[in-house]
Amino acid sequence: MSKFGSLPKNIVDIFTNPTYVIAILGCAVLIGVFVASKKIKFDAKLIARIALALALATILQALKLYHFPQGGSITPGSMIPIILIGLIYGPSVGLLTGFLYSLINLLTDPYVVHPIQLLFDYPLAFTALGISGFFKNSNILGRNTKLLACIVAIFGRFICHFISGVAFFGSYAPAGTSVWIYSLTVNGLLMGAEAVICVVILYFLPVERFIKQASLSSY
Template identity: 45%
Template sequence: MNNFILKFKGIDFKSISEGFADAPKHPTAIFAVIGLLILAFIVLKLRKVKLTTSIMTQIGVALALGTVLKMVKFYQLPNGGSATLGSMVPILIIALFYGPEIGMLTGLLFGIIDFILAPYIMHPVQVLFDYPLAFTALGVAGYFKDKKKPYMLLGIILAIFSRFLFHFISGIVFYGSYAAPGQSAAAYSFLYNLSYIGPEGILCIIVLAILPVKQIYKVMNKPSMSN
């Protein structure tokens, strides 16, 4: 017991408490830690992924289709973000086909591709939240794999909201200076990100409500198709 006490005698608990008190003054550092923890969680999840040739092919097709749809824009906002022709649909379909892990992997790859093709950089942490993490979040839909259509649609809504949440946080921390006088950073970020994710999200929900996802999965995974 005495040895245990001696080990802690040299620790300056006052400095530690002051450090925690000053933490809110450095939101970038806080969100950097949060982002890295989320990324570590994703990496641990992806270690469970077992990829077959068929799955890799379907992921490749989804990424290619998503990239093409991403290029078809209804409108582009000045500080990044655009409403596209349902570019999230292929990623969400893969998540609904194979579950959250493969859905997250596909979203992560899509986020990297989107950053390469149309980078908008203000800070490394902003890049982390707006690209890899935001699109990886679409894999949340995979938790509703094999569910009935209404629950699948609920999963899609939660996945799109999860993506929105990462953009929303990024907007508060890094884009708050663009807010109008008297407007809070949170209000600005909410309205800005909703203005493009909202319409595109609704389009994706409508498309996936119409598409026979389970039937497409069965067709894509017939022995003749897999070979």
């Protein structure tokens, strides 16, 4: 059940409150993703692969290894399909797929206490997984560049959850514990565990072969 908090009463409140300023920037990011998606040349194969990635991610998301009472869970690599789409097709397709995945998560497993919290914990957090697409043609670490892409993408998602935790879930922090430390600990453990699982899985996946096959099939 959604529980929306109070919204700012005037324009001054919006631009003097860091949370709302960051939210505005977040909306700008999502608008940028939408604009970028308009440049994507969709064909049957691309649509099918995006749909497959979303389906696999949703199934893995449902197989929770641990669920936090205040929201969030550890899964058996549910972010891998989205990260792979970014690595194969680049940032535009990766960010768009992450955004679509956020909508699925919002529909299937919502935990909303405020509109801005919704923005950070769903659209921004999952869209951030598409950051892996910026490593598509990179060879920074050779074959292990895919692992760096995975870590950076998950770190992007962590930042979004961290901000949400500080701004909206401070009441869960034990007495005497800083909300910053609490959010860092909870989200750090959550995303850290997810990152370890994803990195291990991604290490053994033949990503280079996937990218090559996708390139050949596009001709």
